[in-house]
Amino acid sequence: MAKATFKGRPAVAGSVEGSAEVSHIGFNTCATYVDVLISGSDSGVCQDHDNTDLFGHDLAGKIVCIPQTIGSSSAATLFMIILDKGIAPKAMLFANHIDSLAACGILMGDNWLGKRIVTVDLLGDDFLDAVKTGDKVKVHEDGTIEVG
Amino acid sequence: MDPVHLPVTKQEQAAVDKIYNRMDELEDLNMKLGMRSKKDWSCAYYLPEMGNTPSRGDYLAWSESSAINYVNSALGARTNRNSMGVDMLCDILGKAPLFGLMTDEGRQAVWLIEVKTTKLPHPEMLGSAIGLKVMEDVSYITGMDRFIKGVDEQSSGYLKDLGAATASNGAVGLYHMEGVTPEAVDKGRDLLNEGYQTYVIDDAELDRIYKSYPNLWKDKQGTPQRVFLGCPHMTLGQMTEWGERIVDAMEKAGKDKIGVPTYMFGSQYVKDAFEKKNPEVVKKLNGYGVSIPINCPMMWCSTPVEGAELVATNSNKTRVYTTARFFFDDVLTELIVTGKLPTNVA
Numbered sequence: 001m002a003k004a005t006f007k008g009r010p011a012v013a014g015s016v017e018g019s020a021e022v023s024h025i026g027f028n029t030c031a032t033y034v035d036v037l038i039s040g041s042d043s044g045v046c047q048d049h050d051n052t053d054l055f056g057h058d059l060a061g062k063i064v065c066i067p068q069t070i071g072s073s074s075a076a077t078l079f080m081i082i083l084d085k086g087i088a089p090k091a092m093l094f095a096n097h098i099d100s101l102a103a104c105g106i107l108m109g110d111n112w113l114g115k116r117i118v119t120v121d122l123l124g125d126d127f128l129d130a131v132k133t134g135d136k137v138k139v140h141e142d143g144t145i146e147v148g
Numbered sequence: 149m150d151p152v153h154l155p156v157t158k159q160e161q162a163a164v165d166k167i168y169n170r171m172d173e174l175e176d177l178n179m180k181l182g183m184r185s186k187k188d189w190s191c192a193y194y195l196p197e198m199g200n201t202p203s204r205g206d207y208l209a210w211s212e213s214s215a216i217n218y219v220n221s222a223l224g225a226r227t228n229r230n231s232m233g234v235d236m237l238c239d240i241l242g243k244a245p246l247f248g249l250m251t252d253e254g255r256q257a258v259w260l261i262e263v264k265t266t267k268l269p270h271p272e273m274l275g276s277a278i279g280l281k282v283m284e285d286v287s288y289i290t291g292m293d294r295f296i297k298g299v300d301e302q303s304s305g306y307l308k309d310l311g312a313a314t315a316s317n318g319a320v321g322l323y324h325m326e327g328v329t330p331e332a333v334d335k336g337r338d339l340l341n342e343g344y345q346t347y348v349i350d351d352a353e354l355d356r357i358y359k360s361y362p363n364l365w366k367d368k369q370g371t372p373q374r375v376f377l378g379c380p381h382m383t384l385g386q387m388t389e390w391g392e393r394i395v396d397a398m399e400k401a402g403k404d405k406i407g408v409p410t411y412m413f414g415s416q417y418v419k420d421a422f423e424k425k426n427p428e429v430v431k432k433l434n435g436y437g438v439s440i441p442i443n444c445p446m447m448w449c450s451t452p453v454e455g456a457e458l459v460a461t462n463s464n465k466t467r468v469y470t471t472a473r474f475f476f477d478d479v480l481t482e483l484i485v486t487g488k489l490p491t492n493v494a
Contacts, residue, residue: 070319073211076231104231
């Protein structure tokens, strides 16, 4: 039985489950994947040295739980690149509303590449306070999130 | 790349050629879509010298987080934070979705930022503090009209750098500055929504944030190998200011060569204007060994091989995305002249 359940808005719906990677700091997509962008790296390891929650963590196939994304407008391109390379998170769960850059990238990847990052937003601060890195997380099509 | 003014080794050039192996095709494509010339590459493409300055109220569909921030905040134009690719689609179509920062409601502030520093704060530090706190939200900044009287040649560089730091440390697309930026001058605190949050920034807060920046150099106490100034690209005012600062410091020290390779980054147009208006300063800078490249310092530092160098910079944006270390102007000036960081700098 899940230790906690939350309901958000399914921005890009889907059912997945996996291990959580949690940050309470804005997720800087460009800084996280700068080596992927510039040198064509195939690694999903977070390179953002300002993000002490995720720096050095491999985010490929994980359920990434964040307030929102920040930083460069290259973010959308990066979402498409990591989807194409198969190193993208399995799901992105936002405490706040999804921002325009993440929305563009995830939707373009879904529509043009046929590859999906399940995305739920408006989960609230309580969600981010409850979920911890390493927790088992289940994401349902209607935006329900089970933690633990 | 600007191999004349930022020379690279064969190994470094090979790394660049591998990554940007379709650059010529991209440039040709952009020329067909309306780019005027290959001199047009710059992140600060709204500067007067570029000939692409929007007016207040203009609807745009721009990408480049620092440019979006500047034209929204300092010029009162209206663009959302568009991604690379979506901007192109909108610009080809001539239309953009009307939401967010393109609407009056979306331009209202939900944060009051009270700046209570004892002197004009470094724009990149102030921007970092604001970006980290508000993330994407619109803020209304007070306390800065003690130092800045409006948007002009001198302040535009400051506002550009402040905005760039808010957009790289956060996701800020717009800030209002009381008594300075156009919408704040007209509407004042009517720009603040009910229930706004307040963040006070004083000297101690900026010091706390500065000390939180990690040192990612392999040799933590190493001597910088290059000094990079200008990310985003410098304005004419900034290029002039830094040029005169370096000349003044070198003359006071009685030196005829700088102590560490130093680069002031700007667009070709701004560089041309700087060289035309300040021939004596430029001559001295050339003699000292200071270069004015037109490429992107952040991308240069992110390239493998190049990225291994120890770079000191005045740009918080470069700091966010690379291993370059951010230093204040007086520290960088001493480094440029002597080739060494001051002993009291960690």
